[in-house]
Amino acid sequence: MKILFIGDGQLGQMLGASATSHGHECLLFSTRTYTVKPLSAQLDLSLTLTQAIDWADVVSWEHEDIPADIVAAARTKFLMDPERIQRLTDRREEKSLFDECGVATSPWQQFSQTTELEQLLTQAQQPLVIKSARGGYDGKGQWRYTMASDPHQLAQQAGQAPGIVEQLIPFQREVSLVGARSKDGSICCYPLVTNVHEKGILSYTLAGMDFVTDELQQQAETSFRKLTDALHYVGVLAIEFFVVGEGADAQLLVNEIAPRVHNSGHWTMTGANSSQFDLHIRALTGMPLPLLRLEPTLMLNVIGAEQIPDALWHHPDTACFWYNKEPRPGRKVGHVNIATESRATALTWVAQWASQLQVLAD
Numbered sequence: 431m432k433i434l435f436i437g438d439g440q441l442g443q444m445l446g447a448s449a450t451s452h453g454h455e456c457l458l459f460s461t462r463t464y465t466v467k468p469l470s471a472q473l474d475l476s477l478t479l480t481q482a483i484d485w486a487d488v489v490s491w492e493h494e495d496i497p498a499d500i501v502a503a504a505r506t507k508f509l510m511d512p513e514r515i516q517r518l519t520d521r522r523e524e525k526s527l528f529d530e531c532g533v534a535t536s537p538w539q540q541f542s543q544t545t546e547l548e549q550l551l552t553q554a555q556q557p558l559v560i561k562s563a564r565g566g567y568d569g570k571g572q573w574r575y576t577m578a579s580d581p582h583q584l585a586q587q588a589g590q591a592p593g594i595v596e597q598l599i600p601f602q603r604e605v606s607l608v609g610a611r612s613k614d615g616s617i618c619c620y621p622l623v624t625n626v627h628e629k630g631i632l633s634y635t636l637a638g639m640d641f642v643t644d645e646l647q648q649q650a651e652t653s654f655r656k657l658t659d660a661l662h663y664v665g666v667l668a669i670e671f672f673v674v675g676e677g678a679d680a681q682l683l684v685n686e687i688a689p690r691v692h693n694s695g696h697w698t699m700t701g702a703n704s705s706q707f708d709l710h711i712r713a714l715t716g717m718p719l720p721l722l723r724l725e726p727t728l729m730l731n732v733i734g735a736e737q738i739p740d741a742l743w744h745h746p747d748t749a750c751f752w753y754n755k756e757p758r759p760g761r762k763v764g765h766v767n768i769a770t771e772s773r774a775t776a777l778t779w780v781a782q783w784a785s786q787l788q789v790l791a792d
């Protein structure tokens with residue numbers, strides 16, 4: 431098949447690599463330069479967007495924030511309603527979807543003006559997180575309200591209306607579920623993984639070495655089923671959760687969803703027989719979803735660093751991925767997958783390497 435991906439960042443490149451390894455052809459469309467690019471070359475092809483869409487059997491995306499003109503032009507080549515997906519880039523729509531599907535999420539309210547936000551903060555009985563409705567990623571566009579904050583001052587500072595306020599959740603840990611849904615409704619999910627964030631950005635993911643109860647996995651897959659059925663979704667989708675409560679009382683609260691491949695699924699590039707990118711290609715092209723075989727893996731993000739040290743490129747337990755992006759503090763420029771047999775070993779790797787691999791923005 432011929433696949434056109436909207437977006438030529440690292441996710442687009444990794445999707446493209448998987449597409450070609452499954453015997454498909456692919457092109458990427460850069461939403462920054464508005465040009466069509468081949469896979470793996472910073473070269474603009476002399477094809478218009480319309481020509482690329484005509485060429486493609488199917489159009490998919492690396493990021494759901496697809497410009498409206500592209501949605502309109504590619505309408506017949508998407509496998510689901512792109513406007514429904516695009517609307518999820520607004521946190522109000524996203525939270526409404528959770529409520530409609532009966533999927534537990536932190537209690538929230540929306541505001542459309544700074545004065546409304548100030549009013550919500552004045553009435554607050556507990557700490558809150560303020561999130562702008564659009565454009566937030568890697569912790570950007572978020573502010574914390576504590577009982578010591580001045581509602582007026584914070585509303586002015588955070589007043590990127592519209593937005594939402596939600597309860598600050600005292601979670602035990604953060605986990606995510608990455609899975610795929612086919613057109614016929616069958617689904618295939620990886621086990622829940624644990625994600626650790628620094629300054630709002632994913633620092634590392636622990637896969638297959640954390641104790642995930644059947645109960646929690648079941649809860650997560652039920653949410654996945656409800657949300658993807660509601661969206662008539664085809665492809666890979668990730669759900670970020672907070673775990674609240676301990677042991678048998680542990681519950682999941684959905685934080686947000688990403689209707690696409692996700693950073694917390696990068697461990698599957700070496701830790702699974704079929705990566706999240708492979709799953710997406712299979713779902714897009716109507717191939718059956720696989721039975722999964724998994725290896726415990728640590729995924730350590732490379733953020734803002736100039737390079738990945740040679741010692742990691744040479745180590746037998748590691749696989750390094752460099753995105754060929756200009757490093758700057760807080761920007762994801764690569765990741766390292768490390769085969770580890772235990773959580774303790776994984777945390778030793780993190781302690782040894784995170785400070786060299788991660789330069790975070792202030």
Ligand code: ATP
Nearest residue numbers: 536559566567568569570596597598599627630686
């Ligand atoms: P991403 O890059 O994953 O899309 P994001 O910037 O869009 O992230 P969130 O995932 O909503 O935004 O928030 C980033 C991080 O901030 C979360 O992973 C979590 O650590 C923290 N956080 C967000 N909302 C809450 C909340 N309600 N309670 C506690 N912590 C929160």
Ligand code: MG
Nearest residue numbers: 568670685686
């Ligand atoms: Mg997030």
